[in-house]
Amino acid sequence: MTNDPAVRIRGLRKAYGDLVVLDGLDLDAHAGEVLALLGPNGAGKTTTVRILSTLVAPDSGSASVAGHDVVREAPAVRAAISLTGQYAAVDELLTGEENMRLMARLAHVPRAQVRDRAAALLEAFDLVDAARRPVRTYSGGMRRRLDLAVGLVGRPRVVFLDEPTTGLDPRSRGEVWDMVRTVVAAGATVLLTTQYLDEAERLADRVAVIDHGTVIAQGTTTELKRTIGTAHVELVLADGTTERVPTDGSVPDVRRILDDVERRDLLVAAWQVREPTLDDVFLTLTGRPTAPGAPALATAQETR
């Protein structure tokens, strides 16, 4: 294997009519890493994944996956990837096992290995008991697990996960995260999109923040947080105004801030120490809250 990036995107543009979705996106994912695309709805995350997985052609710019151009060498790209989209793309009427075997055959797993591979993945994803039941009867979490499992049946080099944990309960989220770590440990590259800062933080080696179709910041989560700013003490004053004071979160620092409040004779109605959220990322990076009209971004804990 070479050290070529697993995903390489240069000047990618895509518009649907007047709506510019990607506006000159540049991005690399290194082989063997987890790269998270972080951004609000409409930022261009899904379109990026759809272009990388050969479903949509870009208007201009270039993208390659596993060393193959997504437009000119689409079949080679398809042989190297798997895509798990936002909806569980499995056959509702077939059983879990039948879905696994179908996708194994279509992924050109050697015939003799189809059965064993399907069985091993069903076991790894805790679906053995449900294997002979139609997917229609599965819970949301089971469906999602099957969806991810069938994506791995062909041993992809690059795995695209479009919002893999949206709508999952905390336990299922944890399972998805474990699986992603396992896949990466085996040598694959994972590119995932998410609206959750904590997901990016726990899972990703690097994060690219996307807004209006361009990357507005990228780096490790630690690097990003340094640009975003650290935690702060949020003071809601008696007159309804809010004051935010940066803090490193340590006891002496918080005590210093509260002492200061006392010295200034401020009437505080409520206060808390807040970690940076994706909203803060956007506020810091763009000088405005997340996309107008879009629901505010939040950490997973808040949306639960």
Add this chain to the structure above:
Amino acid sequence: MSTLALDLSPRDDAPARPRPGADTLALIGRCLRRSTRQVDTVILGIALPVLLLLMFVYVFGGAIEAGMEYVDFVVPGIVILTAGYGAASAAVDVANDRTNGIVDRFRSMPIRSTGVLTGHVVASLVRNAVATVLVLVIATFIGFDAVASPLAWAGAMGVVLLYVLAITWVSVALGLMASGAEAASGFTFAILFIPYVSSAFVPLETMPPVLETIGRWNPVTPVADVVRGLLLGTDVAASTVWAALAWSVGLLLVGWLAAAVIFRRKA
């Protein structure tokens, strides 16, 4: 924990080229399995034509003067109506696949993804074949008296098969155009009504002039006339045979091309 060896390491020897034969077979297998799991589709595609046959023969039949035993007249019509039901469910299946994301998965895999449409079409043909045989067997029990030679039987079934293939592809194109499964089933409602204004169930001459004219131009009319003529051993004009074949081949080409174009653009 895990007792089975699970290798997740990236595969280096993955063949990039589609294997159209094996891939399409796998997708046909998928749709045949689906057909056996959809109780409503099985009922619609198989039981309903049988019920309609019984209803036409025993409820309406006594009042219809067709110039021959009504059961003999109507069986070819029922066979063609059956084709409509089988094809309609293909439209709904295709619309479902497109909206629930599974088509995206197939299109991101190293296969020729139009195989997913072929799978639904072949499953529709098989469903129709089963329903047709059932209708013919029951028809024989209630007095359908086909005098056709084996060759004429083969000819009649060939004409039916071509017609089923044509309207199934048209349905698949409609299913791809539809915004979802419900819209698709609405579209195909039309297909199910087209046979009624044709020579499938009553002689055209008995209709008011406007409907008679529409019926003459209805593609179902020549197909029904040819199937009836072949099964009952009556004379069929060469022009009727050509009309039946031209309509079927024409609809097949239009449906197939439209499906291919829409699939590439929209799916």
